Amino acid sequence: MASTPENSALSSGLAALKQKDYQSAIAHLEEVCQLELDLSRVERAQIGLVTAYAQVGDREKAIAIAQTLTHSRNPRSANWANKTLEKLSQAATPQKTADVTGFVPMASPPAKPSFSLKRQPKTESAALTAEHLSTQQSETETRLQLDSNPPPSSEPPLTRKPSELSQQNRQWHQAGRAQRWGNLPQNISLVGSPQLLWGLQIATAIALFWWMRFTFRYGGPKINDLLLRLPLVNPLGFLYQDPTQLFLAILVILAVGLPWIVTGLLKFFYESQPLPLETLSAYSPDAVRTLQRYCRQRRLALPQLQLLPNPAPLIFTYGHLPKTACIVVSQGLLEQLGEEEIAAIYATQLGQIVHWDFAVMSWGVLLLQIPYLLYLQASIWSEKTSDRFEHPFLINLIQGLGATIASLMYGIYWILQFPLLWLSRWRLFYSDAEAVAITGHPNALIRALLKIAMGVADTVAEDNSARPKRDKSTRWLLESFNFLLPVGYKQALLFSAQTSDRTFEELLAWDLRNPYRRWLVALKGHPLLGDRLSRLTHYARFWRLEPELDLPSPPRPFRWTQTNLQQWATTTTxxxxxxxxxxxxxxxxxxxxxxxxxxxxxxxxxxxxxxxxxxxxxxxxxxxxxxxxxxxxxxxxxxxxxxxxxxxxxFPEVTATNAKTERDVLKLQLSERSLPPQSTPIRLVGKLTGQRGIGNALAQDLTIQSPAGPIKLHHYPLLGPLAYFGSGFPQPGAWIGQTVTVTGWLRRGATPWIDVEQIRTRNNRTARNYQPIWLTLMAxxxxxxxxxxxxxxxxx
Known part of the structure; x- marks a missing residue:
């Protein structure tokens, strides 16, 4: 950046070093190391610090900083550090002092972090170690800044695990970052003014309350009318009451207790734990510098950091105020992303905090947790309870009741999502632009989003029978917190290992060129990934960087002129x-x-x-x-x-002659002209994945893992959850992990899916789809x- 305080501090520090004012030089250069993001300037400051500390006699600090410089990507800096480190090591003669009894005290080891990650052998790309935290600082100061004075330790330092997406062999361009950057001009960022985002947040909060009230007041009497027609059942009196005050009280309680409630949910259901700064620094020192520098510039409290022991690459932020904000990251993300990519994705979360949209979205997502957790608990309870009985009638009765309640709660969860869709999509464009302004590295964010999509696709594609408990919890987490995630788990399926032989530009062609893509994404919680990546590519070209992907630039912001309005009205009509x-x-x-x-x-x-x-x-x-x-x-x-x-x-007839196979499926998915009404008959053989048992009574989570990659299945059973009241009805949820043959119609919207005609197992058990019948009855x-x-x- 051209004229930032960090550059002034660097110049002042180097000038003081030339004048042999070493204490002033140390003060200025330490500030640069703590706040600056440009690695070249940080290395210049570190070289100056090594010299200054060596001159004032503090060889331990000089050696520690020199050791950090030996891992520099700049060969000149690394060679200088190696030579300097050799001289400092020869000059240093540390001796342990003994008392009169001859006892030699040993240095006390530093306190271990509260969460322990698997340690990996030290590599040449090792990051800053955990010992970079000063043990002499207080706990509060430790969360605010990392000191460069490492205490002695007998334990090997934490090093970051190399990025591994084992099933995807892709070549990355590793395009670089800007050397000078700043805030993006509004016409370049393509996101409009922040006031628009604020207005959208207010509209979302009002719409969420209104939608809850409308749904209850309209649906409650209808449910009671149905109960009146059933024998031995009485209507529920509270469904006739005005829910306004009750809903207001619920929303206020959730808003006030939001950070503590979500923390408890994550800890109880998903085993989240605090993430120490030294552990994050072992994976990405750039991420730690980004957090510290941005929070200091904006005068924000450093967000709390949480870690989920989950294999999927996930990150999201929740809280109701910037000082209660918490950034949650999964172990899979730390292991699968590179250092700069971790810093870039953390910067997107900072953008959500500074724009305050994280508060409205986490508030809405917490509200969704109420029906979703009831859905989970009903399905788990019915499965565990039915296992205690042997009589078929009791088993069917318990499973039927559990499936009905679980399906009802899942339906409420699905209906309540609609007011959040618009804000959930648009806020990601703002956070992407803010992250680029923070780091100056749009290419790292491009790689981060693609690796997240690839990692989520590979996690969802895992065999459920191998790790059923872990896979189920991962699916629950992906679905229940979907609106807070940077990439939707459904849109990530296209980036599986089976499509790794295709370029990213081919996989994103539909997102960029389909003329109806704006309409077809309207009911999705995430914008098209191609749309986001094309904007990031546009930012890279604005700073004259080689972009990571060769994508066309997005259209310019809409200008309210008569010609543009007429053209927009004509096209829309x-x-x-x-x-x-x-x-x-x-x-x-x-x-x-x-x-x-x-x-x-x-x-x-x-x-x-x-x-x-x-x-x-x-x-x-x-x-x-x-x-x-x-x-x-x-x-x-x-x-x-x-x-x-x-x-x-x-729904045309599917025959053996017109049904496409896996050789044509991927081509049809990637065609930029594909649209949902283009009903392509298809026949695929693959493994059925999804949630097992009663939790999938509506068949809402079925995916086929075919040679063409995982594809979502839309299946509408005739009886739905009512089928659990009897025996002999086919239950696709019980076939998870088996090889099946799926016939149906392939469709391509914002995400590809198959409208199922039938699912057949190897032992000739068949589940038919009754969607055409249901639609005919509806008509x-x-x-x-x-x-x-x-x-x-x-x-x-």
Whole structure:
């Protein structure tokens, strides 16, 4: 950076060193080492510190800093450090003093960190050791800064484990970072002003409360109406009450206790532990310097650091204030990412803290934990309880009740997500831009995001039968905290080991060029990965760096001119009118239902007005719909008719001659023109993975591991959780880990998936998908409902 305080301190320190004012030089150069991110300037300061400490007689500190410089990537600095270290070692003659009894005291070993990682043999790329923390500092000071004075220790230093994604043999360009950087101009960052993000956070909080209240007030009476029709069951009185005060109290309690509640959940369910700074420094000293320097510049408290003993590369931040912010990282991320990549991904979390979006998102995610944990506990309880009985009737009864409750809670968890989607997507663009401004290294962030996607894909693809407990907890963590993760676990599946022979540019082609990608990502919690990486590539080119990937630059920010507005309106209208060519069947039916409903209602209104003028009193009521019954009926009619017309073409017959195999699957997934309505019949053989047992009663977590890579399965059983009340019904959740044959229709939206026709095991057990039947029944039901509304419309 051109004129920062760190550069001024470096110049002052070197000038004091020339004037032989060693104490002043040490003070200035130590400040540079603590705050500066540019490694070349840090090394210059360290060289000066070695000289200064040697001149004042503090050889131990000089030797410690020289040892750090021996691992420099700059050959000149490393050679200088080796020669200087040899001279200092020869000159130093440490002796242990003995008392009159002849006893020689030994140096006390430093305190061990509270969390112990597996130690690896020391390598040439060893990072700063744990001994770089001064044992003379207080506990609070230790969290704020790392001192360069290492205490003597008999234990080998912690060294970072080499990055390993064992199943993916990819070549990385290792593109470098900027030598001079600063905040990105607004027209370059492509994210708009921070006020827009603040407005989106406020709108999200209001929408979340309103959505909860609307769902309860609308769904509660409907549930009671259903209970009234069932024998031996009474309606629930609280479902008729106004939930406003209750929901406000719940949201306030969650907001106040957020950091402590989430910490407890992570510790109890996922065994999280504190992450000492010295341990993080062993993996990435650059990350520690980034945290310290940025927090000091922004006058923020250093975030708490937590570590999850989880093999998947994960990182997220939670809290309600910057001083209560906590950054959680998994062991898999520390092991699979490089030093600069860890620092870059930590910088994204700092961006979320400074923009405060972490508070709203962690608040929303904590709310989602309530139904999600109830879903988990219901499925676990029913499985454990049913194992205690031998009578089939009791087993089926317990499993059926558990599956029903678990499915209901999972449905509530899924419904409550919608208000968080928009903020969850847009905030990542802001945090990416802030991370680049902090580190000046967009290429490291590109590699970090890609390695996270690859690591998550490989973790999800692991055989469940090998480590069922670990795999289940990983899946729970990925799903329940999905909105806080930098990469969605579903979008990561495309970056599995099976696709490692394809370039990243090929894997990201759909994200960058499909004309309907903005519509198809609307119901996703993460933006398209290609969109994010193209922005990072744009930042690299802005600083005249060689980008890690050869991606096109994103479009420039929208300008509110008459020409742009006309062009946007034309394009949007055309895509909306032709959504049948691009959208999945149900969203397309809803859109066409609205458009057709408006047109039909307008036609009926005109008929009513003409009838009034012509004194045809039997039709005048068509223009007098104060309660909106007719508009609802028109929408339902258009919606149902559209479904009936499109179902056969959306689910064409799958035969042995037209079904594609794994040789064509990857090509179809990567085609930039692929869209969901392009129903490609497919037949795949592979291992079925997902959650086992009752937790997967809705078949919501099924994936096939084929030679073309893992692909998500959309399966809709006929009875769903009710099938657990009886025996003999096929349960795909019980086939996890087995080799199966899947036939269905491959579709490509923001993520690829297969609409299942049937799943067949090797012993010829078959589970059929009843989605076309359910949609047909839905179409007839809504048309019948429309007829009822028309019949009951009051003639006024």
């Amino acid at each position: 055309q895509q909306l009118l032709h959504n049948a060519q691009a959208w999945p069947l149900l969203p397309s039916a809803i859109a066409y239902g609205c458009l057709g409903g408006l047109a039909l209602r307008g036609f009926l209104w005109v008929v009513g007005k003409i009838s009034y003028e012509l004194y045809i009193w039997q039709l005048v009521w068509l223009s007098q719909d104060k309660l909106g019954y007719l508009f609802a009926a028109c929408w339902l009619i258009c919606f149902g008719v559209y479904l009936l017309v499109r179902i056969n073409s959306y 007839f039901a809504v048309v019948a409902w429309a007829a009822y509304l028309i019949w009951t419309t009051p003639a006024t």
